[in-house]
Amino acid sequence: MTERNVISIVDQRDSLRPPLPLTASGAAATAGTPLLDRLARPLRDLRISVTDRCNFRCSYCMPKEVFDRDYKFLPHSDLLSFEEMTRMARLFAAQGVRKIRLTGGEPLLRKNLELLIGMLAELRTPDGQALDLTLTTNGSVLARKARALKDAGLRRVTVSLDAMDDAIFRRMNDVDFPVADVLGGIAAAHEAGLGPIKVNMVVKRGTNDHEIVPMARHFRDTLGGAVSLRFIEYMDVGATNGWRMDEVLPSDEVRRRIAAEFPLVPVGADAPGETAERWAYADGRGEVGFISSVTKAFCGDCNRARLSTEGQLYLCLFGERGYDLRSLLRGVRPADGQPFSDADIAASIDLIWRGRSDRYSQLRSLLPPAEAGAKRRVEMSYIGG
Ligand code: SAM
Ligand code: SF4
Ligand code: SF4
Numbered sequence: 001m002t003e004r005n006v007i008s009i010v011d012q013r014d015s016l017r018p019p020l021p022l023t024a025s026g027a028a029a030t031a032g033t034p035l036l037d038r039l040a041r042p043l044r045d046l047r048i049s050v051t052d053r054c055n056f057r058c059s060y061c062m063p064k065e066v067f068d069r070d071y072k073f074l075p076h077s078d079l080l081s082f083e084e085m086t087r088m089a090r091l092f093a094a095q096g097v098r099k100i101r102l103t104g105g106e107p108l109l110r111k112n113l114e115l116l117i118g119m120l121a122e123l124r125t126p127d128g129q130a131l132d133l134t135l136t137t138n139g140s141v142l143a144r145k146a147r148a149l150k151d152a153g154l155r156r157v158t159v160s161l162d163a164m165d166d167a168i169f170r171r172m173n174d175v176d177f178p179v180a181d182v183l184g185g186i187a188a189a190h191e192a193g194l195g196p197i198k199v200n201m202v203v204k205r206g207t208n209d210h211e212i213v214p215m216a217r218h219f220r221d222t223l224g225g226a227v228s229l230r231f232i233e234y235m236d237v238g239a240t241n242g243w244r245m246d247e248v249l250p251s252d253e254v255r256r257r258i259a260a261e262f263p264l265v266p267v268g269a270d271a272p273g274e275t276a277e278r279w280a281y282a283d284g285r286g287e288v289g290f291i292s293s294v295t296k297a298f299c300g301d302c303n304r305a306r307l308s309t310e311g312q313l314y315l316c317l318f319g320e321r322g323y324d325l326r327s328l329l330r331g332v333r334p335a336d337g338q339p340f341s342d343a344d345i346a347a348s349i350d351l352i353w354r355g356r357s358d359r360y361s362q363l364r365s366l367l368p369p370a371e372a373g374a375k376r377r378v379e380m381s382y383i384g385g
Contacts, residue, residue: 035095037315037356043349044273044303046097048085049384050113051105052309056138057174058162059241060202062381064174066240078310082116084329086123088307089131091346093123095353097305099132101158103384105309108141114152121153134158136200136384140177142185146192157189158198163211164218172208190223197223198289202232205249216258216288225286230276233294236364237317238379251290255279258288273303297361305353306383313349314383316358322378323352 035043053073057064080088089100100120107113123131132155139159149157161182163169169179189197201208201215212231219229231254236243258264263282275298276289292298306314311329312322328340328348 035350035353037353039300039357039359041301041356042303043092043096043305043353045099045101045305046089046092047101047103047304047306047384048089049104049307049309049382050085050102050107050110050116051079052382053109054104054106054138054381055109055140055175056106056177058172058202059174060204060234060243061238061241062379063240063242067381074310080307080309080311080326080329082112082119084311084326085116085307086119087329087342088311088325088345089120090123091342091349092305093125093131094346095349097131098125098129099134101384102133102135105381105384106138106140107135108137108145114145114148117149117152117154136160137185138173139182139185143181143188146185146188146194150192150194154194156196156198157194158200159186159189160200160202161186161215162201163208164214165211168208168211186227187223190226195226197227199227199229200232200291201229202234203249203254204234205247207247209249209254212254212257213261216262220262220281220285225281225284228278228287228289230289230291232291235293235317238381240379245294248294250295251277251292252295255288255290264288272301293361294364297359297364299359299362302359308378308383312383313352314378315352315356316360317380317383318360319358319378319383322383323348325349 037043054062054067056062057067089097092100102113102116104110110116117133117135120131120133125131133153134156135149135154136158137160139161142157142159146157159182161169161179162172164179166179169182170176186197186199189195199215199219201211203209203212215229219225219227231251233251234243234248255264262285264279265282267278267280267287275293276291277296278287278289280287302316306317306319307325308314308322311324311326313325314322325345325348328345332339333344
């Protein structure tokens, strides 16, 4: 990353937050009707960021020039405790959430994460189902932790890996971390039964696009095709990565390059809200997915909410502001000085989701580039991917 590419950081964490729409009548007004946002999208998926710290400095996410020695990460007292996260997760599950993904920063850096996983694994949906509990990781300490994560109740993992070539990967993570250790983590996750495993590769034109076919080849030939490789279009998240449209390689082009080597056939979507377009190898050796957040926006059925490490609820990856749920977890009702009850917090979540109309990726192409670039956006390492 050159100096020229770095846009100075705007610290979103102190920005003005919208007032919480907490009212007693709010709960009554919406009780009994299905929870849909203003574009009729249900709430199904909650991503919880468990730390804002990371041991990598991927230039598209936490460029070294910004996330340096002087960068002020959140103090521990600002982070939600495991009890607070579990309480939020329980309330979200009661509102329709079926899937919880732990993310960050690097989630495996949060101490004793297995305890949180154990607590979340106990939760049930209103119809008695366990939640689909998963985690996105850079894989750096997965080899050591896979078994304990599985034993605690984690179902599966997604591992990020941007190249097979060691030199390119070391450059992209910018901390000289070797590919072999991430591959060891993927193998350990497979061994522990944390499947189906997904591997995410962010494609940046001119940086790692020549790694597309080697990555496809490697994962077709590994672990019996059990790993599904997904190619993510490089996104304009946050305010620090110096994103440029000419560095985005459209998924259609990625797919053409793979299909030229290994013929592909389309696979239907798993479930509404599925982010990846799935294709199988015609010879039956597994499948690949394409997450086209830039060229084919999938806001139409986006059912995801994101809870930041300090308990701010974001309704979109490109959100400018979060709703401060931590103030409900830790504060008291002005009326009687009592802690907010589960019903109070549930009423807030209900009202917030019903008011949601976010669809940034759909609108991106309609905004003049200067305006899209000027939006104050939260960092991905703060709310998670
Ligand atoms: N540290 C973990 C990891 O890398 O898997 C979890 C957090 S990371 C923010 C979650 C995902 O976001 C990763 O797969 C990462 O590659 C992706 N990501 C980060 N910045 C991105 C960007 N600018 N465009 C597309 N994907 C990005
Ligand atoms: Fe860390 Fe993940 Fe961001 Fe890379 S993408 S800097 S591993 S949080
Ligand atoms: Fe969902 Fe926002 Fe991404 Fe659209 S841009 S898919 S609304 S997170």
